[in-house]
Amino acid sequence: MPEGHTVHRVAQQLTLDLGGRAVAVSSPQGRFAAGARRLDGQVLLRAEAVGKQLFVTFASGDVLRVHLGLYGAWDLHGQVTPLAGGAAVSSLGAPRVRRAVRMGEGESALPWSPDAEGTEPVFPPEPVGQVRVRLASATTVADLRGPTACEVLDPDQAAAAVERLGPDPATVDDLAAARQVVVARVTARGVPVGQLLMDQAVVAGIGNIYRAELLFRARLDPWTLGRQVPTGVVGALWDDWAVLLADGIRTGAIITRDDLDADGRAHALLDPTQRHWVYGRAGLPCRVCGTPVLVEPMAARKLYRCPSCQR
């Protein structure tokens, strides 16, 4: 369940291993049959993420728009170039390896089990489960399952879809201008800032984990109304989001503890319970002051905060 960083990594991966190649597009599950026919056989030009949405552009100009929602995931098979930091751990520029990788819900290497005879798995592999879309080159297969959105858009529709989203610090060309936009959108509203950070039309890519962690790092009470948050504080939230997102894209994990040294970070990579200040820590002591972390609903999502540190 991807926040922005995961989708950026998917985009990198698809561009790297399928970009510039003609791809067979199919819908083994059948629910995307018409869309698949429209794209089948075209050259995949590039994949890009804006917030949590993935846009895959094909030679005709048509764009596959995918939103993973809560449960969606991409499984990659065959030649999958290791990205830095992720499950496909390997040094940068290492030779390509054959393996299977899941991106979307706790990125991980898939069990690569040879069959009973110990022979190599066949390529391309049979689709397993409900595969909505398969993108296949001669050497790489990407299977998409469980997306909340999956559709083909023409160029104008794709531009409109991007236009509906707030700025994403990983794609925006002018960080300072984007900062201004976000400051304006937050401070104009009489809605809790914790809710505004999750609003993809205000700023793109922030999910429940990043929301909780950004607000803790700013020591800001999530219930503060947008219009009550000082301009400089909103700007600092945007700046911090840019930092956390870049870090998440690089490492493939959401580690927000700026109190950890290199060893601590390496440990947090292996132990998810060490990654966050407050997210998922309801009832546990605040790592700064020891006050029990609160969890409560905000707009039907779980909000984690330290009632003592965040004011």
Add this chain to the structure above:
DNA sequence: AAAACATGCAGAA
């Protein structure tokens, strides 16, 4: 085996 749970969002009311 069944239930609970999850990093999300659209649509209805």
Add this chain to the structure above:
DNA sequence: TCTGCCTGTTTTG
């Protein structure tokens, strides 16, 4: 504010 939907993993009985 509420419900419904998508899928896989973890927890519970």
